Amino acid sequence: MSDLTRMSAVELAGAIKNKQVSAVEVAQAHLDRISAVDERVHAFLHVDAEGALAAAARVDKGEITGPLAGVPVAVKDVIATKGVPTTAASKILEGWRPPYSATIYERLQAAGTVPLGKTNMDEFAMGSSTEYSAYGPTNNPWDLGRIPGGSGGGSAAALAAYEAPLAIGTDTGGSIRQPGAVTGTVGAKPTYGGTSRYGLIAFSSSLDTPGPCARNVEDAALLHSVIGGHDVRDSTSIPQPMPDVVAAARLGATGDLTGVKLGLVKEFAGDGSEPGVIAAFRESLEALVKLGAEVVEVSCPNFQYALPAYYLIAPSECSSNLARFDGVRYGLRVGDDGNRSLEEVMSLTRDAGFGAEVKRRIILGTYALSSGYYDAYYGQAQKVRTLITRDFEKAFEQVDVLVSPTTPFVAFPFGSRTSDPYQMYLADLFTIPTNLYGGPAISVPCGLSEGLPVGFQIMAPTMADDRMYRVGAALESAVGTFTPPAL
Amino acid sequence: MTTTALPTYEDAIARFEPVIGLETHVELGTQTKMFCGCRTEFGAEPNTQVCPVCLALPGALPVANRAGIEATIRIGLALNCDIATWCRMARKNYFYPDMPKNFQTSQYDEPLCAEGYVDVEYEGKPYRIGIERVHLEEDTGKSLHVGGATGRIQGATESLVDYNRAGIPLVEIVTKPVPGLGALAPEIAKAYVTELRDIIRSLGVSDVRMEQGSLRCDVNTSLNKPGEEWGTRTETKNVNSLRSVERAVRSEIIRQASLLDEGTRIIQETRHFHEDRGDTSPGRSKETATDYRYFPEPDLVPIAPDPAWVAELKAALPERPSSKRARLREDWGISEIDMQSVANAGAVELIEETIAAGASPAGARKWWMGELARRANETGIDLADIGATPLQVAELQKLVDAGKLNDKLARAVLEGVVAGEGDPAAVMAARGLEVVNDEGALTAAVDEAIAANPDIAAKIREGKVAAAGALVGAVMKTTRGQADAKTVRDLILARLS
């Protein structure tokens, strides 16, 4: 057998199914890889070796079959995993072991995947670099001095470092796609409501979307099909059956995009992308045209308001969602000396337990929801959301998907954007409109700029997740995959 | 605290006009909580009816209970409200340890039901109370305050929280401000809450028991001089009985009048009613109250009741308790005051069912309002849970009517029924309580009584029939009560005529 950690999920599943290798061997190979490199990468906050080997053993006994049986998966630490530490990379949840599991985690287990552990992220998924993790940043396997993107930098880096073939991410403003782009991996944000949020520690409830991360498009589609679909425990879960994303990925991989119309968002053209990013994106676009696709320029005039609207809606919802972290039922408690009142203890706990970015957003959201400011901020942002949705709907009358670079810049060095929070927010300039609309989008590696990966974003209409997989797989067939230098 | 003597109520009401408003919370009697499948049983072990959702564990999400939505709509319909065709739940954000999410899932500017009214009657006159809104929200948990005096929050050193109640559906019913009631404001307030309680009870969506907290009432009161604008209102909480509703309004009118007399401004605040003292004390001042930062709940999708469904629910509403009472009063041939006490005792349906099972109206009412109501009062158990069913009471009355039981024996049989010894016939047999109808035995007892009381017998012979009672008593004594008094009397009179 070749190096098990270099194989795709599809290859691993096939090899396990055909008994060429056992699931336990596959799990062990990845655990060994984690032991070898994670000290430098720091993709994981918690490695559950025992749980992984036990899950793998069940597959080897034939107790579970399925398209991903025996394939290891890394899970972002914002997903509740029964009995396995879940912190959302925050001090406020240090040591918490949930008494229940997220729906998508149960589906991963039911499908026979082998959860390796929990991956690093920006605290409560707020950030674009993992620099806001309370447990230290994750390092980009392409250049350990650079950020792996965020918030799901741990999941993306685990893939790029060959610590896992599959990973779970969550995308509120780009937290799956932007890390995918800067690590040369694939990250897909499903249609909002297409994957269950039950057990996903909420950041911004109306935007949060769990989704698959992988090293190739077909693997991502397979993982998507395993975790997706209706969940009665999530009121915002879509009851209609989801499109066949795996078939779409396989269709795309044949390299034929005849008749597919790609929309180029006019308003994204001038927006401060690095030249290397623009170049890689342009070349990829030409490659797609060679496969038969047609490029149409579309106008989405309200996209320019997406970032401001997002930074009102997401903090507002987060200020309410994070109120439950009060040191009463779980998590950290600070300052309970027998004299202080609950109010004082709660305030000390929250100040000590939350990092600066989380606190900034809570305060910002509290402000935006205050009476007297609500209409001008939160209310107006929700109207902008309607306008952005209309822009998407209008564009999709003309084209099948919209395309753009995933992020304006390649992986940046640590510390270069932390002093000015708004500079960090710009990393999500191209990914945020989709979250406000609720549609699916995928980032697929499309080239390198100064030796660092560039991501190509494909945005599709809601419940047309299959389209992005088709175009994504076609792009992959044209430009190939990208391998980071050896660690 | 002012040392000036308080004005009398009559004094106060002579100079000021009250405006009242009531906010009532009704805990619904659903099997499960509003947003999760946890049970809602009263009195369970602490924190055993909780799950990730109602404990607000990170990641958990709410799913609305259809029964809670339906009950709210039915309450709205019963209160003559318009039912929203589309509305959303909202988050009311504030920190409190009883509230696991530190926001309450409630409704803000889009209530499920709005613009209704309730007609109440007081001393034969009708009053219409406007309903502003009826909305759905969730209850909080409960704290035990430890280390202070008598479990009060003041002075406690710590608190212990139980979340079993957290997430139980609550319906909030808010009246419009009610001006123009004058001196009757306290009585009308009480009459309104009574009517509301009866309506909701008739819907079967809540047991609406104030003493258990499934019906809670906040009373808003303000005063103004005639012809002037409405005054600043206070909100009185902790009003835990119908009588307290009346007392709370009355005491607040007196207190505010006293302050206004001194030229003191009324501050908008929450006050707490004290059952023992009959007055209120200040709580949190609303002027410094927190900003609740309401926004639409993103985790729950909008509620858009199908108009056809709403029409169905409307058509299936039970008869309004007040009109039902009027109808039954007529059927039973009793006075308004008697009907009122039947209603207050919670006996309307019980008597109705007893009659349906074959008892006469007078007979049915006699047992439920007499022996059984007395027991209910003494034990504090609801009449409906007292241990006797309408069917059993009807059977008891039939036995009396058939002459198999006399009043005294019937009481003893009922005691056995309540004690769980079985149906009346069974209790009668087991306890050997049947009326003695053996003519021979009775005649012997009568003769014995006549012989033992020659003076009385002589009086009866002279035509003083009323004296027969003493002989009846003597016979009843020798037969240990198991004779029918009327039969005995007839026998005595026949012997002595």
Next chain:
Amino acid sequence: MAAISREEVAHLARLSRLAVTEQELDQFAGQLDVILQSVARVGEVAADDIPPTSHSVPLTNVYRDDVPQPSLTQDEALSGAPDAFDGRFRVPRILDEEA
């Protein structure tokens, strides 16, 4: 002119139950001012007749039946508690009418 003052930030922090330090206050006030000036751009859009979007899925009336589901055990419920006693979550004294 600053969009938000240091005092306002202090008030918001209190409302959010964050015992921020003086240093944090200084830092946040400046940063939030920059962010607010940027996000205030949403006001440029004339949207008087535009309905707000609160949910991005077109779903209504999602309910469950009133059927009990298993709860956690008391031990599970209290398993993460910083402090518990006698089946309940223990908290420091609550200021009267704290809200």
